[in-house]
Amino acid sequence: MTDSNPSVDLVDASVPLAAGSATHAVRHQRHKVVAATQGSYEALFETELSGSPLVERLLVADAIARSAGSDALHAHYRARLDALAPLSPAQQAAADGAAPEALGQDPRLQAVLRFARTLTDHPVEGDREALLKLPAAGLSTPEVVALAQLIAFVAYQVRVVAGLRALAELGGDSAAPAADEDPAPFVHPANLPxxxxxxxxxxxxxxxxxxxxxxxxxxxxxxxxxxxRVLDSSHPKARSSDYYLLLVLQPRILQERATVFNAIMYAPGGLSRAERELASAVVSRVNGCVYCASVHAQRFEQLARRNDVIAQVFEEPETAGTTARERAIVRLAIALTRDPAGFGVTQLQAVRAAGLTNLEILDTLHAVAIFAWANRLMLNLGQPVYS
Known part of the structure; x- marks a missing residue:
């Protein structure tokens, strides 16, 4: 069981990562990500958050961790719930794993947990109809924003913990020779715009x-x-963006989330910027997020000055990649996106064989995890608009 004290770094405790270990050291090279990940957790679970009661937020986080197969996070959130006892009968039933359909005596909690389950398991199904059931159940818009951020954050958190656990098992930084494998189908540039x-x-x-x-x-x-202040520090166009103008209804959560995102996508060294964009585009394609896929496909093209691998990702992500290194990054992204509970050292062997260092692997894991968060917000709070 992890420490339920909010001041303890929850990711380090959940892996667990001992101070002085190699994986702890490489994780803390990205100290801004570490601090803002913990800051996001604290912002989402502070008692005074304007929005849903703390017990409701903990029930949602516990349900997501349980569904995603993250035993350590499930233990943590359940311990925090137990500290709030006594719970109502519906809350206790939810804490014990009852399906949302069994909570008819608490229609608000039923709606909240049903929405959380949808976003956890099938985020593309969290459409406008699903979202608007929350205001109908009595949630204000700031409460809906807090709930959406919480669900997306725990999806991120689950994947960071799973990825770091696999990285700790993988061990040192020496790369094995690349294994022979069949090349991915090649899309000739003459057949592409x-x-x-x-x-x-x-x-x-x-x-x-x-x-x-x-x-x-x-x-x-x-x-x-x-x-x-939070709008202006989040993005140059935040004042004219529906996305930021909605999320800023919970400003502290947005501030922490923007810090995590920027630290993951733009930190110097480690995985190349183009490869981070590739991983982001793959996650977005797998999750069905047309908007995020478009943004990060563009950014990959701008950085790499080619679009062949993006065409492959859009066509069939399972076989995408023009090199062994690209294919390894793509496959890691797919595996961690689809099955964090099944993600382990086996899923890191291809990136190690392709020559990625531990810091590059960490950057890949972070890029995948942050788009578990980003996709769920973009898919479930609005829709893409074509010019």
Whole structure:
């Protein structure tokens, strides 16, 4: 069981990572990610958060950790729930693993847990109809934002813990020789639009899309100084973005989340920027997030000056990759996205054989995990808009 004290670094405790171990050392090279991941946890589970009661938030986190097969996180969230006892009969039933359908005596909790289950298992199914059941059950828009961030964060947290556990088992930094394997199908550049011109394959695209929220966003004329500060530190276009104007209804959570994202995607050294974008595009394709896939396909093209592997990802991610290194990154991204409970050292052997260092592997794991978070927000709070 992990320590239920919120001041303890929950990821380190859940792996567990002992101070001074090699994996602890490499994780803490990305100290901004470490700090903002813990900061996100503390923001989402602070008692005074405007929105859902703490017990409701802990029930959601516990249900996600249980469903995802993360024993350590399940133990942590259950310990925090037990500390809040006594629970209502419906809350106790939920803590004991009852399905949302069995909680008819508490329709709000039933709606919240049903939404959490959908976003955990099949995020693309968390559509407008699913979202609007939450206001109908009595949740305010800030409460819905807090819930969506919490669900997405725990999806991220589960994958960070699973990835770090596998990395700790993998051990040292020496790479084995690349194994012989059949090459992935090669898409000749002559059969593709040149980089910079949109790809359109299987409903995915590299063209620029907009995004429209399904819930009321912040009116900037009513913004608090804190909300304005968080908007301006999150993204250069945040003041005109539905995405940020919705998430800033919970400003502290958005601030921590933006810090995590930027530290993962833009930190110097380690995995190349283009490869981080490739991993992000793969996760988005697997999760069915057309908007995120478009953004990160574009960024890969801009950085790598080619679009062949993106075409392969859009066509069939399972066989995508123009080199052994790309194929290893793609397969890691698919495995951790689809089955964090089954993710282990076996799923890291190909990236090690392809020559990735522990820091590069960590950066790959982080890129995959942050898009478990990003996709769930983009898919479940609004929709892409085509020009």
């Amino acid at each position: 040149p980089p910079g011109e949109p790809l359109r394959i299987n409903g995915y695209t590299s063209e620029t899309l907009g995004w429209k929220a399904w819930l009321p966003t912040l009116d900037l004329t009513q913004a608090s100084p804190e909300q304005v």
